[in-house]
Amino acid sequence: MKPAELFPAVASDLAETDRVISERLRSDVALINTVADYIVGAGGKRLRPVLLLLIGRALDCPSPDRQWLMAAAIEFIHTATLLHDDVVDESALRRGRPTANAAFGNAASVLVGDFLYTRAFQMMVEVDDMRIMRVMADATNTIAEGEVLQLINCNDPDTDEDRYLQVIRYKTARLFEAAAEIAAMLSGAGEAATQAAAEYGRRLGTAFQLIDDVLDYSGVTADIGKTVGDDLREGKPTLPLIHVMARGNADERRLVRAAIEQGRTDAFDGVMAAIDRTGALDYARQRATSEAEAARRALDVMLATPAASAEASACREALLYLPTYSIARDR
Numbered sequence: 001m002k003p004a005e006l007f008p009a010v011a012s013d014l015a016e017t018d019r020v021i022s023e024r025l026r027s028d029v030a031l032i033n034t035v036a037d038y039i040v041g042a043g044g045k046r047l048r049p050v051l052l053l054l055i056g057r058a059l060d061c062p063s064p065d066r067q068w069l070m071a072a073a074i075e076f077i078h079t080a081t082l083l084h085d086d087v088v089d090e091s092a093l094r095r096g097r098p099t100a101n102a103a104f105g106n107a108a109s110v111l112v113g114d115f116l117y118t119r120a121f122q123m124m125v126e127v128d129d130m131r132i133m134r135v136m137a138d139a140t141n142t143i144a145e146g147e148v149l150q151l152i153n154c155n156d157p158d159t160d161e162d163r164y165l166q167v168i169r170y171k172t173a174r175l176f177e178a179a180a181e182i183a184a185m186l187s188g189a190g191e192a193a194t195q196a197a198a199e200y201g202r203r204l205g206t207a208f209q210l211i212d213d214v215l216d217y218s219g220v221t222a223d224i225g226k227t228v229g230d231d232l233r234e235g236k237p238t239l240p241l242i243h244v245m246a247r248g249n250a251d252e253r254r255l256v257r258a259a260i261e262q263g264r265t266d267a268f269d270g271v272m273a274a275i276d277r278t279g280a281l282d283y284a285r286q287r288a289t290s291e292a293e294a295a296r297r298a299l300d301v302m303l304a305t306p307a308a309s310a311e312a313s314a315c316r317e318a319l320l321y322l323p324t325y326s327i328a329r330d331r
Helices: 008-024 030-040 047-058 064-089 100-104 106-127 130-153 161-186 191-218 239-247 250-262 265-278 280-302 310-328
Strands: none
Touching: 008 047, 008 064, 008 310, 030 064, 030 100, 030 106, 047 064, 047 161, 047 191, 047 310, 064 100, 064 106, 064 130, 064 161, 100 106, 106 130, 130 161, 161 191, 161 239, 191 239, 191 280, 191 310, 239 250, 239 265, 239 280, 250 265, 265 280, 280 310
């Protein structure tokens, strides 16, 4: 289902954001156009732009054109991270089709990712708000730190839950947080509401990534758009495996340790049996649910003042639904 169908309250804003994305992707360099069109044209959930647009409308942002611009910039940064991620992880499938690195090569993917990052910063300058530029610059830097932290954790079976959650908060949740915080700033919200928006985004992003990591062991390739078991192949110690290492018996821990260290997909069935026996997926879902509930509590603070219009009220309802969507989805 397309984002506009999931969140009809901002369907027109999403259409405008897509228009901005299309305009700002243009380059005089043909290969940039080809690769950028390929990855952005693949679609995706557009959750980060949706989050920014919903909060902006819920708080009656007076400048929708600035919302569209920043929603597009957020999507460019997210897309750049995907391009770089797929090169680092040697991924072959994303959103149900070959990754850009598989289709065009690693060099083109990395360089087009750089183009998207720098184009996003050009767009930030147009907003001409130092607070927003600071949020975006800090978020982009933190995401890069998260990428390096994840690289350090790869093939390390001794990665604990705190280290894993730090990667999630840096690598995924930080951009959700930035999208929400910027929306509040564009809307002229007070400090308390702005900080609550940031927490809402951070908690939502954490829940979203926790479920992504669950789906890597419970999903269906055709549904999730990537190969089930990719995290194991890449030696990533995500929460399901960390839980087995903490709760499994000696044989299960030994199996999972070897699988993480060697990226052994041939051990997938045995690893899944250990995950099932220890209730690792249920545990990860519980952690995601806790984050979603915390997001809803932050929303109460952010939306403390009454909605000023029926449109704002509809967007508030959608924001209430987003945490549920983040943990109930199957793709």
